[in-house]
Amino acid sequence: MHSLTLESDNRDRVAAVLGEGGWIVACLCAAWCGTCSSWRAAFDALAARHPDKTFVWIDIEDQAAVVGELDVDNFPTLLLQRGDTVAFFGTTLPDAHVAERLIQSQAGADAAELARLAASSAERRGWQRECNLRTLLADAA
Template sequence: MHSTTLHADNRAEVAAALAQDHLIVACLCAAWCGTCSSYRTSFEELAARHPEKYFLWVDIEDHADIVGDLDVENFPTLLIQRHETVAFFGTMLPDPNVAHRLIETIAAQDDAELARLAASTAERRQWQQECNLRKLMGE
């Protein structure tokens, strides 16, 4: 499996995919970012290593209407979500092995543990309110 790139003409398809029961791994980048351009191949390799997960590439400038309020401080930024729980939102070293370990760690946690972690800090509670891709795509 490969990643999906969000475009204006596939928003309904992406929203339907996000509503399904699998881990979502989204990379928030910008077309002008050289680091993002070089990370794209690694992101595709991660998607191939995790075919049971949904990988989404989002250009934050092309889709500012969706991610405009998210505080993307640097690139690449990963957002990992299961159901309504945002498990991770932050800048990721452009190293596919680091991302792979993070994805594996989150995937191994059950829903109760993810919910506990989501409520464990003010920052993580804020992710639940502001970074939920399912909600952002539905608005």
């Protein structure tokens, strides 16, 4: 499976995955960004290696109604979320090995550990309030 590109007609599908407690691995990028264009193939390859997770490509300009308030400092920015718990939000190197390690480390944690980590720092608590993709999708509807 390859990643899907977030569009207005598939937002409900992404929200449903989160509602069921599934993992979302979202990449926030922009069509004009050369790094993002180069990274897309590696992101799709990661999706193929993790068929148990939903990989979502989000163009921050096309989906400004969803991500408008998110603080995207650089590209690519990854958002890893399981259910309503944001496990990671931040810029990462456009390197499949780095992303693979990040995904494995987060997905290897059980729900209790994810909850503990989500509350472990001001930054992570902020992710829960500001970066929850399920909430952002609902607010954009």
